[in-house]
Amino acid sequence: MTNNHGGSESHKAVLEKIKNTRNDIIRELRKFIVGQSEQIDQLLAGMFAGGHSMIQGPPGTAKTVLLSSFAKVMDLECKRIQFTPDLMPSDISGTEILEEDKTTGHRFVKFVQGPVFANMVIADEINRTPPKTQAALLEVMQEKQVTLGGKTYPLPKPFYILATQISMEQEGTYPLPEAQQDRFMLSIMMEYLPEDEEVTVVRSSTSATKVKLEKVIGGNDLIAFNQAVRNVVLPEVLGGYIVDLVVASRPGKHGSPDFVKEYVSWGAGLRASQNISLMSKSIAAMDGRATVELEDVLKAIIPVLRHRIGLSFRAEVDRITVEDVIQKLIQAIPKPNKV
DSSP states (O other): OBOTTSSBHHHHHHHHHHHHHHHHHHHHHTTTOOSOHHHHHHHHHHHHTTOOEEEEOSTTSOHHHHHHHHHHHEESOEEEEEOOTTOOHHHHHEEEEEEEOTTTOOEEEEEEEOTTSSSEEEEETGGGSOHHHHTHHHHHHHHSEEEETTEEEEOOSSOEEEEEEOOTTSSSOOOOOHHHHTTOSEEEEOOOOOHHHHHHHHHHHTSSOOOOOOOOEEHHHHHHHHHHHHTSBOOHHHHHHHHHHHHHTOTTSTTOOHHHHHHEEEOOOHHHHHHHHHHHHHHHHHTTOSBOOHHHHHHHHHHHHTTSOEEOHHHHHTTOOHHHHHHHHHHHSOOOSOO
16 A cells, blocks of 8 residues: 555655654764764765765864764674775785694685675775775775675675765875765765854863763664665656756766856766765655655755866866855756646
8 A cells, every 4th residue: 555655654664764763863972972963964864875975074073983973873893994004905805814724734715804894884084095995995885795816705784884084185195086986975074063062072072971872773774774765756857857967067068057167177977866866865764755855855965966076277276166066056957846
């Protein structure tokens, strides 16, 4: 039986569970995290949709604290990798070693799993390591497997890479290749807190009180949530709007706005349209709705496009940011009147 919101009764029950779980997770995180409401919602929406997320922002904005707190409220196996200039690909994915059976003397090759063999991998300061090691994550993120010595080792389900990226102005950083950035569903920007919230953090973080975060959700629920999000309905008119907006970000396309031709070196690809759609569905699901609305799409656009548009030298001269370009795109592309 279907209801008038376009989903089955069981689907509606899962959506209601998604909504309640979101509220429960936020309630737990509020024991420790102050502010950053928008960023928490974006990270949750990304996880419920099954996507990887990258957290950016200046030093001291609690990027790693946020991800560590998320790990504590998830009943998942979580591992953290601190990326450094001397980190090797095998330090991430694993390596083969030669072992000897002491009873028979027979030697054999054994695969020793790397830290990516977990449900949630926190990749801290991912742009501190050279491209060779960054590339080790490409297959892991896209195929969710590791291939070594002609053998393929599947990763656990669910599987998430949650990365932090430090400012490129800092010493010892290596830009992430565009292909790898594209594997991240979201780029979430952490900002400095307002002064009153910073006072709250200072007082709580320097007190003797210990905060214990309770587990809220496990792997099986997240897998069910991933499927339920995909079953949320995206109206055709909104799908068309998403594609129009993403295509307009490409400077080589006929009819792209003049500011795109002036300020953009390379625009967003197909994954951008797919991820805006999926993110919009997840935002709707977190509100318990079975159909995407325009507001859901507008919330998804910036975190999905932020790392998928390359700026030209002209943009740097005129001090135009990626967010400026995205806002101009949102204003330039006509929104559907009726969904």
